[in-house]
Amino acid sequence: MYVKICGISDPSMARFAVDRGADAVGVVMSERSPRHAAPAVARSVVAAAHDAAASTDTVLVVREMPAAEAAATALRLGFDVLQLHGKYSAADFAAALEIIPRVWRATSLVTEPDVRAGDLGEELLLLDGAAAGSGETWDLSTIDRARIGDRWLLAGGLDPRTVGPAVDLARPWGVDVSSGVESSPGLKDRDLIARFLAAARPARD
Template sequence: MALWVKICGLRSAADVAAAVAAGADAVGFVFAPSVRRVTPAQARAACAALPAGVLRLAVMRHPEPAEWQAVASGFAPDWLQTDWQDYAGLASAADVGRLPVYRDDAPPSEGVALPSPMLFEGRDSGSGRPADWARAAELAARTRLVLAGGLDADTVAEAVRRVRPWGVDVSSGVEAAPGVKDPGRIRAFIAAARAAAVE
């Protein structure tokens, strides 16, 4: 199976088109404090021409139920990506796919059943700081792990070789400036990631 790739922090239809043209499997929209933050209406408009089969993810962090409900009704994502402990307070999120987030500073406990898929990243989302690849590799051997944090076209191949993740997720690593996606960097990232996955 081909490596699953998500391009995150998109803000416009042009961003979405660039991700889709490069072969992304999923597009992510940030609804947490960030330079990449969008409204549900902006995310919905950006996805107006999204082809079938490309997943739309809402990326949140510790959302209140009302915040999630506004995103769910205004954007209607396919999946919700948020910290793993957040889902317990979001009963209305039961009908969407989940991509629970775990971080270096609070990895899953040893012996605990892991969600599938799950995302593992560095301490701060969107910071460009890499995750602990050795720990990520241990987790990737047990579940469908999506690796994030500090990835770009120059680092993703080595990350894929060392971690062997099910998928990869990138935001700042494909930007020309904070919040400004670069189509060329998106293409280079996906090409490098997929090439390494079949080595």
Template sequence: MSNRKPLVKVCGLSTANDVQVAIDHGADALGFVLTSSAREITPEDAAPLVRMVPEGIETVAVFRSEDIPTVVARSREAGVGWVQLHGQRSKLDVAAAHAAGFKVIRAVRRDAIAEEFADWGEELLLIDASVPGSGESWDYAAVRELATGRQWLVAGGLTPMNVAEAIKISGATGADVSSGVESSRGVKDPGLIAQFLDAAKAV
């Protein structure tokens, strides 16, 4: 990673304008929340947004506790290439998502047990705050050793002001943001999306 720009994912997108801003400012991946959340959209609504995304930028459907058949069905309807799995998961879940043709981001909380930081075959690990979605920042350097050698994203409490430092001190492959680029809960701010991506890519 030393000679590569950080991989940056903007999550919880729901409008064509926000998707375009993220694309224009160099996002590597765009996340669409297809689970119960203030940022939830339907697979039907996600599909035209996914079709906007040019080749070379990854599209990710985000889930919390849904079973894998539901994850696969919704993700296929949306047309994404990746799934992001939160909640209580197993190696079998990752394998099943792969078998269905998707790449996988597996999300864990920073205070998870050591086994959850092991390599379960996912392409990316995402390490989030103790309370995901809270918007609260945390000690990003604390998990540096747990994720050594892994491709992983730091998340939770990131903003345009702290993302560069968070990437540096955590040793992460990149960063994931949602609430940190919102004007109110669930409502993205195009200006903040642009600022976040510009700051992260400057690392």
């Protein structure tokens, strides 16, 4: 089970997450988010994650930034992946992919009920709740795995208590968490991160 811990804005927390087994860490650059990181902070998180394990995927998450600008920013700050969250078009993905080779797509079945992994050229699809970053649960029974495909991440309403049952029900390739491992909006909690990682990977995984 691939696990991404998102919304990290503290290098020491990035290092902790990777040391505990996170496959990816995400940094949000969106001024409307309580998890927004300035460029210097984002760069330091990337460096810490790569120092902890060179194989870690570092992911820049954006919502409003133009796709080409976001791709250039991701490259400049040392990210491995750009994640475009929300209303980005096929042209936006094409523009980003001309600049950075790895682009992920994050969306919701509420806004895009017929979404399929790879439709816009993305490497990976992330399915979130309607209110991204809110931690609100959503109806996982609406997921049609036969249509969506096999390589996608589940997000929205996950925490150490809910991730196990959600994985059993939705059977995603991986999971993504942000608010579910926070003690308050934007403040990550080491104990919650450790517990989430343990719960996301059952013994059979």
